Amino acid sequence: MTVLTFKGGIHPKYNKDNTASKPITSLAAPKEIVIPLSQHIGAPARACVEKGDAVKRGQVIGEPGGFVSVPIHSSVSGEVKAVEPRLGAMGVAVPCVVIENDEQNEAVEFERLADWKKVSPDTLKDKINAAGIVGMGGATFPTHVKLSPPNNKPIDTVILNGAECEPYLTADHRVMLEHAEHVVEGLQIIQKILNAKTGIIGIEENKPDAVSAMEKACEGTDIKVVRLEIKYPQGGEKQLIDAVLKKEVPSGGLPMDVGVVVQNVGTAKAVRDAVVDGIPLIERVVTVTGSAVAKPGNFMVSIGTPVSVVLEHCEVDLEKAGKLILGGPMMGFAQYSAEPPVAKGTSGILVFEEKDVEVTHPLPCIRCGRCLDACPMRLVPADIAAYSDKRMYDKADANDALDCMECGSCAHQCPSQIPLVQKIRLAKSEILAAKRKKG
Numbered sequence: 001m002t003v004l005t006f007k008g009g010i011h012p013k014y015n016k017d018n019t020a021s022k023p024i025t026s027l028a029a030p031k032e033i034v035i036p037l038s039q040h041i042g043a044p045a046r047a048c049v050e051k052g053d054a055v056k057r058g059q060v061i062g063e064p065g066g067f068v069s070v071p072i073h074s075s076v077s078g079e080v081k082a083v084e085p086r087l088g089a090m091g092v093a094v095p096c097v098v099i100e101n102d103e104q105n106e107a108v109e110f111e112r113l114a115d116w117k118k119v120s121p122d123t124l125k126d127k128i129n130a131a132g133i134v135g136m137g138g139a140t141f142p143t144h145v146k147l148s149p150p151n152n153k154p155i156d157t158v159i160l161n162g163a164e165c166e167p168y169l170t171a172d173h174r175v176m177l178e179h180a181e182h183v184v185e186g187l188q189i190i191q192k193i194l195n196a197k198t199g200i201i202g203i204e205e206n207k208p209d210a211v212s213a214m215e216k217a218c219e220g221t222d223i224k225v226v227r228l229e230i231k232y233p234q235g236g237e238k239q240l241i242d243a244v245l246k247k248e249v250p251s252g253g254l255p256m257d258v259g260v261v262v263q264n265v266g267t268a269k270a271v272r273d274a275v276v277d278g279i280p281l282i283e284r285v286v287t288v289t290g291s292a293v294a295k296p297g298n299f300m301v302s303i304g305t306p307v308s309v310v311l312e313h314c315e316v317d318l319e320k321a322g323k324l325i326l327g328g329p330m331m332g333f334a335q336y337s338a339e340p341p342v343a344k345g346t347s348g349i350l351v352f353e354e355k356d357v358e359v360t361h362p363l364p365c366i367r368c369g370r371c372l373d374a375c376p377m378r379l380v381p382a383d384i385a386a387y388s389d390k391r392m393y394d395k396a397d398a399n400d401a402l403d404c405m406e407c408g409s410c411a412h413q414c415p416s417q418i419p420l421v422q423k424i425r426l427a428k429s430e431i432l433a434a435k436r437k438k439g
């Protein structure tokens with residue numbers, strides 16, 4: 001079978017062996033659950049419960065704050081102890097609903113759908129919206145919005161992202177192995193909503209068991225499974241479209257501009273669970289691994305479970321830990337505390353011992369061009385970073401800084417250890433602020 005890929009990218013050490021063969025196991029929800037009202041891109045949800053309210057598992061506790069927003073549901077039954085700011089994954093306090101778990105697991109009645117093929121695309125979309133589904137690969141963009149392209153942007157192809165190109169993470173791998181039929185059914189539902197005739201599942205070739213499982217699940221359908229080169233960031237939307245379809249999404253554009261929608265395999269499963277079983281997004285698979293984790297694995301975790309609880313289960317001694325990251329090592333976020341809860345976009349929890357944490361000492365740029373070769377967006381990271389240093393944000397904008405997907409490939413390759421992503425991120429935020437000011 002041909003192996004597909006895109007231009008640029010890097011080959012970091014994958015380090016997936018510790019968890020790739022570990023089946024998903026459920027972690028019991030703790031006594032206190034802390035559910036952020038903003039776990040997605042867009043407007044935060046608004047709390048619709050207050051202190052003292054009794055809640056059931058699956059009950060809406062936050063109403064969407066706009067179209068680009070989703071409802072938030074309780075992942076346990078119990079009593080609301082507070083609606084207050086708590087530390088989130090971005091290092092700042094965010095509004096949260098704190099629930100004391102009564103451990104009765106009493107759920108609302110989930111509305112099952114006997115045959116989704118017989119209902120309209122709008123009804124399917126409403127179910128996805130009501131279930132609070134967002135992109136589970138880490139992007140957390142509300143799924144119902146992605147499934148509502150304007151009429152002048154018809155979609156002919158849906159690509160499921162099963163690349164899982166971030167080192168260490170194996171959650172998607174396990175979902176494909178253990179829930180292959182549900183992933184395929186989720187893709188079919190998405191295709192029906194978008195009236196997209198072509199469905200493709202892209203998987204990096206370091207997961208041959210997942211390729212086989214998905215091929216078996218696709219038997220009797222028109223859905224194709226394609227093997228992708230093992231290369232980071234193979235799972236980026238634009239890179240996936242380039243690799244699979246040889247189509248280029250224009251600068252500043254979206255996949256819908258070339259008739260494509262990309263969804264993560266975990267999101268497809270969540271879509272199927274919402275539509276068929278009526279279950280909202282209240283738990284997710286999280287990979288817990290790294291040199292400081294004594295018992296690594298893939299766990300089904302209730303949304304709102306504090307990271308500290310997960311780490312205790314995996315026998316992590318935080319006193320010895322040198323670095324804690326939520327997400328993958330390339331695009332995840334380093335934490336100074338294990339207090340934040342697991343949210344809808346938490347694909348991994350990585351903890352490394354002090355001795356394994358590299359301390360960087362940036363040196364001047366030697367114009368070697370390695371960052372340029374690595375950039376999957378064909379940018380010149382060294383130049384954009386230099387403009388950022390000099391606060392020449394208009395020049396950074398003219399060099400397409402806004403196209404940077406913050407994948408970290410450039411910084412990974414830089415022999416001078418220059419923090420290119422941070423510099424480019426600063427330029428992007430200044431450019432966007434200036435654009436907003438102009439109106």
Ligand code: SF4
Pocket residue numbers: 374375376377378379380381403404405406407408409410411420421424
């Ligand atoms: S410039 Fe942006 S898109 Fe290009 S490699 Fe660096 S982080 Fe990735």
Ligand code: SF4
Pocket residue numbers: 364365366367368369370371372381382410413414415416417418420
């Ligand atoms: S890789 Fe680093 S040293 Fe080389 S050109 Fe890019 S920024 Fe400069």
